[in-house]
Amino acid sequence: xxxxxxxxxxxxxxxxxxxxxxxxxxxxxxxxxxxxxxxxxxxxxxxxxxxxxxxxxxxxxxxxxxxxxxxxxxxxxxxxxxxxxxxxxxxxxxxxxxxxxxxxxxxxxxxxxxxxxxxxxxxxxxxxxxxxxxxxxxxxxxxxxxxxxxxxxxxxxxxxxxxxxxxxxxxxxxxxxxxxxxxxxxxxxxxxxxxxxxxxxxxxxxxxxxxx
Numbered sequence: 246x247x248x249x250x251x252x253x254x255x256x257x258x259x260x261x262x263x264x265x266x267x268x269x270x271x272x273x274x275x276x277x278x279x280x281x282x283x284x285x286x287x288x289x290x291x292x293x294x295x296x297x298x299x300x301x302x303x304x305x306x307x308x309x310x311x312x313x314x315x316x317x318x319x320x321x322x323x324x325x326x327x328x329x330x331x332x333x334x335x336x337x338x339x340x341x342x343x344x345x346x347x348x349x350x351x352x353x354x355x356x357x358x359x360x361x362x363x364x365x366x367x368x369x370x371x372x373x374x375x376x377x378x379x380x381x382x383x384x385x386x387x388x389x390x391x392x393x394x395x396x397x398x399x400x401x402x403x404x405x406x407x408x409x410x411x412x413x414x415x416x417x418x419x420x421x422x423x424x425x426x427x428x429x430x431x432x433x434x435x436x437x438x439x440x441x442x443x444x445x446x447x448x449x450x451x452x453x454x455x456x457x
Contacts, residue, residue, distance in 0.1 A: 246262070246266070246268070246269060247260070247267065247268035247269070248268070248269055248270050249268050249269065249270040249271035249296075249298075250270070250271070251271075251272075253276055253277060253280060255267070255268060255280065255281060255284050255286055255298065256268060258284065258285050258286060258300035258447060258451060259447075261299070261300045261301075261302070261447075263302075264301075265299045265300060265301030265302065265432075266297055266298070266299055267286060267298050267299060267300045268286075268297075268298040269295050269296065269297055269298070270295055270296060271296055271298070272296070273288065273296065273358055273359060273362035274362075275362070275365050275366055275369065275371075278362060278363075278366060278390075279366075279371065281298060282390045282392060282397050283392065283454070284300075285300050285304075285447070285450060285451050285454050286298050286299065286300045287299055287300075287397065287399070287431065288359070289354050290354055290356075291354055291356075292356050299431075300447060301431065301432050301447065302446060302447035302448075303433075303444035303445060303446055303447065304429070304431065304432075304444065304445055304446070304447055304449075304450040305429075305430040305431055305432050305433045305434075305437055305442050305443070305444050306427055306428065306429055306430055306442060306443065306444075306445055306450065306453075307417060307427070307428040307430060307437075307440070307441055307442045307443075308427060308441075308443075309417055309420055309421040309425065309426075309427070309428065310421070311441040311442075311443070312414065312417045312418070312421075312440065312441045313439065313440055313441035314414055314440075315439075318407065318410060318411075318414065321407055321411065322411065322414070326379065327377050327378060327379055327384070327385075327408065327411050328377075328378040328379070329375065329376070329377060329378075329411065329412070329415045330375075330376045330378065331373070331374070331375055331376075331419065332367075332373045332374050332375075333374075333376055334374065334376055334383065335363075335364060335367040335372065335373070335374040335388060336360070336364055336367075337376075337383055338374040338375075338376060338383070338386040338387070338388050338402075339355065339360050339363055339364070339374070339388050339400070340360065341383065341386065341402045341404075342355055342386075342387075342388065342399075342400040342401065342402045343355035343356075343360060344402075345402040345403075345404075355400060363388070363399075366390065367388075370391075371390060371391060372388060372389070372390055372391070373388065373389065373390075373391050373396075374386055374387065374388040375387050375388075375412045375415055375416045376412075377403075377408045377409075377411050377412045377415075379405060379408070383404075384403070384404040384405045384408045385401070385402060385403040385404060385405065385408025385409045385411060385412050386401065386402060386408075386409075386412050387399075387400065387401035387402075387409065387412045387413060387416065388400065388401075389429075392454075394424075394425050394426045394427070395425065395426055395427045395428075395429060395453070395454060396416070396420055396425060396427075396428050396429065397429040397431075398413075398416075398428060398429060398430050398431070399431075401413065409436075410436075410440065413440055414440070416428070417440075426453065427453055428442075429450070430442050
């Protein structure tokens with residue numbers, strides 16, 4: 246286990262533990278966060294814990310040509326039930342991601358310090374959000390880090406049925422339109438798999454990241 250100091254450094258991702266943990270400590274400065282994502286690493290920890298840095302193997306990703314939109318979701322999208330915006334209310338999106346209750350989790354990894362750190366990245370044009378509105382109310386969304394050609398998704402939330410799926414599909418379609426190569430989803434879950442995401446090796450992910 247690597248213990249990070251104030252020095253702006255991460256060990257090679259190949260040295261991560263089998264569960265994906267690579268290092269502990271450091272800070273959430275904009276410089277360190279940018280270096281982390283460019284190196285295939287992201288922070289994931291809970292309140293009152295030190296900062297844990299992860300690089301899982303395998304890695305869950307979406308190749309944009311493989312997006313799966315079910316017939317029922319196409320119907321929802323075609324009915325224009327929701328309004329979609331991009332990067333219009335980042336702070337509210339990440340705050341909702343912090344507050345949403347998730348099955349099997351007692352708390353959230355999105356601490357108040359993390360919110361402030363990512364809002365700074367948003368001001369720099371690095372962190373971005375997708376908002377889903379219904380009757381002028383924010384009912385879903387997601388946020389992540391835009392590396393150019395690869396978007397690293399961080400978290401999403403939904404207050405009404407299908408809102409987070411709408412956010413994800415809208416982001417994937419926009420990324421494809423803008424000629425991005427990949428949407429990084431970090432780790433496996435069934436929800437992501439249903440949308441066409443799949444696991445690839447960390448080595449393959451790093452090759453895609455480096456060649457972006």
